[in-house]
Every structure is written in structure tokens, then in C-alpha cells.
Amino acid sequence: MSDDPRIPAPRASSDAAPVPHGPCVLLKHGEVFLKGRNRHRFTERLQDNLRVALRGVGGSTWIKTAHNVTVLGGQVPVEALVERARRVVGFNSVEPAVRVPSAFDDITASAIDALRAVSGERRGLRFAVRVRRWDKQFPLTSSRMEVLLGSRVLDAVPALTVDLTTPDVTLNVVIDRRETYLSCERLPGLSGLPVGTSGRALVLLSGGYDSPVAAHRAMRRGLACDFVHFNGAPYTNPSSVYKAYALARELNRYQPPGTLHVVALGKAQKQLAVAGAGRLQVVAQRRLMVRTASALAGRIGAQALVTGDSLGQVASQTLANLVAVDEAATLPVLRPLIGREKQEIIDEARSIGTADISVLPDEDCCSLLAPPRVSTGARLPHLRSVEKRIDLEEVVEALLDSAQVLRPGEDEEVPVADDGCPAPA
Structure with a gap:
């Protein structure tokens, strides 16, 4: 006990248990x-x-x-x-x-x-x-x-x-x-709202820089996130799926782990090409993705979709094309990066730990069957005309029925099926 008269004596406490150092x-x-x-x-x-x-x-x-x-x-x-x-x-x-x-x-x-x-x-x-x-x-x-x-x-x-x-x-x-x-x-710290207090969202997760950063920003606004990845199987190798799995595992470090749904889009992409999509191919594919993601969200209880779109960054992300894509969705499409520049997104990807994964090479389904020039001002009547040539309901149902469900965990290895693709959990 101090003998300094300026220091008061310790207070008596009714709590029996001592406070541990x-x-x-x-x-x-x-x-x-x-x-x-x-x-x-x-x-x-x-x-x-x-x-x-x-x-x-x-x-x-x-x-x-x-x-x-x-x-x-x-x-x-x-x-x-x-x-x-x-x-x-x-x-x-x-x-x-x-x-x-x-x-x-x-x-x-x-x-x-x-x-x-x-x-x-x-x-x-x-x-x-x-x-x-x-x-x-x-x-x-x-x-x-x-x-x-x-x-x-x-x-x-x-x-x-x-x-x-x-x-x-x-x-x-x-x-x-x-x-x-x-x-x-x-x-x-990360600040923001606790994950899960704003509801649940489904993130369209590619292998690039943008969508993982968008997912992280959605989490910081309180959204619990599941993920859907569209790959070009059977016309592409599984490299993009491995990247998506690694990205989802890294993102799950920031939230109670969400699931990853892998949808093989290749045959449906070919159907759109055969139906004469032409310069509308990429936008038509994006509409099919959000249509499928909306249906998947309904199955898992997600209330919104999240994408990594940044206005004008690429041809498919012009305002006209984003409007055309949104028209196919049945849920709100959230775009946390809509006003971000590419370097800002890359810098943020480095800070959250996803950049080293995103930079790895893969076969992206978006480039599969893509025309030499992509329409920057897709019109809804033209897109609907292409879509009428295929049975969209049947296509979406088939895509969801064949989807794989993975549960990326921080310390687990990727389960591998006989075909070399990640196996469903």
C-alpha cells in the first residue's frame, strides 16, 4: 500500500473473487x-x-x-x-x-x-x-x-x-x-456493422479483384454472404473454381462461414450463342447469371445479390448494360464498388488478403464465346428476342439442379471429385 497521503486507501470490496492480473x-x-x-x-x-x-x-x-x-x-x-x-x-x-x-x-x-x-x-x-x-x-x-x-x-x-x-x-x-x-x-479494427445484422446476400463471385472486395464491403455493412461462382464447364478447365474456393475461404475469415455454389454455365452459354446473341452475348450471359442467382437466392433465403461491377470499367458495365442486367433479376442487385477506380479496388484487395489469389491465371467463363466487340448499349427488346429462342425456365432449373455446394473453411483442404473438380460437400 502506498504511504503517499495524496493516495487514498484501497476501497473495501464485497466481491470475494480477486481480479486476476x-x-x-x-x-x-x-x-x-x-x-x-x-x-x-x-x-x-x-x-x-x-x-x-x-x-x-x-x-x-x-x-x-x-x-x-x-x-x-x-x-x-x-x-x-x-x-x-x-x-x-x-x-x-x-x-x-x-x-x-x-x-x-x-x-x-x-x-x-x-x-x-x-x-x-x-x-x-x-x-x-x-x-x-x-x-x-x-x-x-x-x-x-x-x-x-x-x-x-x-x-x-x-x-x-x-x-x-x-x-x-x-x-x-x-x-x-x-x-x-x-x-x-x-x-x-474493421468497424462497420456486425455481419448478419443486415440480412443475407448472395455474391456473384468471379476470380478477379472486384467481386471479393465487393463481398467484403457488403459484410462490413452487416450482410452475411453466400457465394455463387459461374464457370465455363465443360468447355473450360476447373482453375476458376479453385480460385473461387480459395477466395470464398479467405472471405469466410471475416464472417461465420458462407457456402459456395458452383454453377457450370458452359452449355447454356453455347445455347445463347446458337440463338444468335452475337454482340449481345456477354450481356445475355450476365442476365442469365443474375436470373439464376436470383432463383438460387430464393432457395437459400438470401435477400439481395452483390456484384463487383464498377461503372464503365469494362464494356459490359456501361449504364445501359447494367440496366439491362438488372431487369433480369428478381432481387435488388447491390454494387458496392460502382464508383471505385480499378487501382483503388486492387489496393483494397491487397489489404483484405484476396489480391494474391485473384492474380492467379484461370479460364474465365465470361470470355468464353465472347464476340470480338461487345455491345455497350444493349437494348431490352433485342435481348428478349434472343432469350425467347431458348427455354429460360428450363435452363435455370437445370443449372441449379446440377450446381455443386461447397463449404470453404479456413483450415480445410479442397475436396476433389473423380473428375478433378471440387466435390460437393
Whole structure:
């Protein structure tokens, strides 16, 4: 106990269980904080998603909530907890921390240890202390606590210097009724709404940069995502399916895992070509994709489609062609990247971990039977005329009945069928 008369004696506590010292992680809530009466629902989903992200982490964990912050700890290295928590959509920041009893001497000792560890052999490292009291009954004000902690740290680690304006390191201290959290590092989280709070969507997942980034952005707006990939089988090799599987597995790191549906589109593409699609071939294929995806969404309970379209990026993504494609859908078509430039999309793909997969070579079904020049202003009467020459209902039903359903998991290998394609789960 401190003999400094400025320091009050520890408060008596009715709680019998002592507060354990040890590392933990503070997870600051993002938009959940802004929710009103439904906040508890968003918080519950956020923590459910966190539990899913912690599966297989290699030890027991615990989670508690206090003042719009989730505290995470357990018998697991804090680095592993941080890595898993940073995948969960809905946390603004992730802070490795240490938990100690809310007694001045315990807080002081931990503050000295933390800043001594950060400073190492460096001299002149500038530091600041920031204190926040969740427990307003704590006998020292936040500003007074900052002064006392700072002076104790300087006495114990004279190599440090105080800089309250531009410190090299900031020690954040959060004081609650029984326990206090100290941290020197604040990492950015994914922010956004917890996955699943906005409903379920079906992502048209190709092997390129765009659609995985669109899926990730949809997740950050609270959409739980399943995936559908159209390949050119039997006229193309399975390379695009392997890429789609790898992309879905990477994206599933950010959400409770969604399923991947693989649809072999090659024969239907040939039917459109034989029906005389000509320069409309690519747009007609896209209409068939969204028509099929809409029917699949109805089967799995998805409420919207998500695509990676960016306005004007390629010929099939002119405004006229996008309008023509939307007319074939029976659900809203969401385009999170509609105003993004290609380099912005590539940079974001690198940040979420999908770029190295997207760059791999494959046989894209969109280029199969594509004409030398694609129509940039497809007209609906012409497209409907082509589509009348084939039985669309029968085609869509056949595509869905032959679709493969895969469940990409973080640590599993791709199951392979006898034909060399990923096998249905």
C-alpha cells in the first residue's frame, strides 16, 4: 500500500473473487454504439461472430462487455487473440492490454512495467498517460490520476520524457469498479456493422479483384454472404473454381462461414450463342447469371445479390448494360464498388488478403464465346428476342439442379471429385 497521503486507501470490496492480473484485449465497438433500443441485438451478434472467429484458436477464452467495449482474454497468447479479433467486422479498434485490480499500487506497477517494456534501451522516448474512469466512484479524478501515474513512471524510468502533445507512446488506462485495463497500442479494427445484422446476400463471385472486395464491403455493412461462382464447364478447365474456393475461404475469415455454389454455365452459354446473341452475348450471359442467382437466392433465403461491377470499367458495365442486367433479376442487385477506380479496388484487395489469389491465371467463363466487340448499349427488346429462342425456365432449373455446394473453411483442404473438380460437400 502506498504511504503517499495524496493516495487514498484501497476501497473495501464485497466481491470475494480477486481480479486476476494478466493480458487481455480491449475491443472498442463501432457503429453498434450508435444504435438505440436494438443495441443489445447488435452487441450479441457482434460477440457471436467473435466466438466463431475464435474457433480453433488453441485454448480457452472468455468474453465480457463493459461500457460499449468487449474485453477478450483466455489461456491463449494475446497475439493470437488480436489476430482473430481484427477479422471481426464491427470493432473500431483492437488494443492489446493488461488487466489488474483497480487499486493505485497495482495500476502504478503495471504502468511502470508497460512503459519500461516499450522504451527498452531507448532514451528520451516521449510518453503521455491518458486515464478514463468507467467507475466514477474511483477516489481520484482522471486528470489527477494522470499526473500521479506520470510522476511515478518518471521516477522509475528516468530515460523517459513527458510529451502531452506529440508523444511517441500513449499509455491508456481505463478504470472500472473492480478491474483496470492498461494498453500502449491501438490497432485499427474493421468497424462497420456486425455481419448478419443486415440480412443475407448472395455474391456473384468471379476470380478477379472486384467481386471479393465487393463481398467484403457488403459484410462490413452487416450482410452475411453466400457465394455463387459461374464457370465455363465443360468447355473450360476447373482453375476458376479453385480460385473461387480459395477466395470464398479467405472471405469466410471475416464472417461465420458462407457456402459456395458452383454453377457450370458452359452449355447454356453455347445455347445463347446458337440463338444468335452475337454482340449481345456477354450481356445475355450476365442476365442469365443474375436470373439464376436470383432463383438460387430464393432457395437459400438470401435477400439481395452483390456484384463487383464498377461503372464503365469494362464494356459490359456501361449504364445501359447494367440496366439491362438488372431487369433480369428478381432481387435488388447491390454494387458496392460502382464508383471505385480499378487501382483503388486492387489496393483494397491487397489489404483484405484476396489480391494474391485473384492474380492467379484461370479460364474465365465470361470470355468464353465472347464476340470480338461487345455491345455497350444493349437494348431490352433485342435481348428478349434472343432469350425467347431458348427455354429460360428450363435452363435455370437445370443449372441449379446440377450446381455443386461447397463449404470453404479456413483450415480445410479442397475436396476433389473423380473428375478433378471440387466435390460437393
